[in-house]
Amino acid sequence: MAEKNSLNEETLNFIIDFEKEVPYGKQYSNKELVELFRKSTFHKLIFDTYIKNAINKSIWYAVKRSGKWALIKKGIYTKE
Numbered sequence: 001m002a003e004k005n006s007l008n009e010e011t012l013n014f015i016i017d018f019e020k021e022v023p024y025g026k027q028y029s030n031k032e033l034v035e036l037f038r039k040s041t042f043h044k045l046i047f048d049t050y051i052k053n054a055i056n057k058s059i060w061y062a063v064k065r066s067g068k069w070a071l072i073k074k075g076i077y078t079k080e
Contacts, residue, residue, distance in 0.1 A: 005046050007054060011062040014042040019068050022079045030075040033059045 014037050022028075028036075034055050037043055047055060063069045069077045 005044050007047050007050060007058045008061060010042045010044065010047075011037060011055070011058040012065055014040050015059070015062040015066050015069075017042075019066060019079055024079055027072060027076055027078045030056055030059055030077070033063070033077070 015033075018033075018036065018040075037055065037059060063077050068080055070080050072078050
């Protein structure tokens, strides 16, 4: 059976795992989170073949779904 590669699922798993180590109030830009995701074990090479900003959008969606982050200004998040 083929491996399922869901970008939204993997970015959400990444954010949930990542936020365990992030102190309250720490800020990250979307760009920083994308770079950290690309270096993580959650990133699959197939994701790089998706549209240019797919990972950026997926990170935003994962941060929003997590419920533990606040948007400070466009593209900047802080852990609540």
